[in-house]
Amino acid sequence: xxxxxxxxxxxxxxxxxxxxxxxxxxxxxxxxxxxxxxxxxxxxxxxxxxx
Numbered sequence: 001x002x003x004x005x006x007x008x009x010x011x012x013x014x015x016x017x018x019x020x021x022x023x024x025x026x027x028x029x030x031x032x033x034x035x036x037x038x039x040x041x042x043x044x045x046x047x048x049x050x051x
Contacts, residue, residue, distance in 0.1 A: 006023050006024075006027060007021070007023060007029070008023065009021065009023060017033050017034065017035060018033070018034045018035070018036070018039050019031065019032070019033055019034075020032045020033075020034060
């Protein structure tokens with residue numbers, strides 16, 4: 001993914017939630033709120049397709 005003018009991909013912890021911000025190709029950012037379990041599931045999915 002090419003970075004847009006809206007900054008890099010990042011994840012921050014806010015309380016019990018993880019907030020993932022993903023730059024979009026046309027500008028702007030996709031913001032997703034995850035709990036720890038959802039983040040672990042996402043990690044497993046990504047590892048599965050990148051190995």
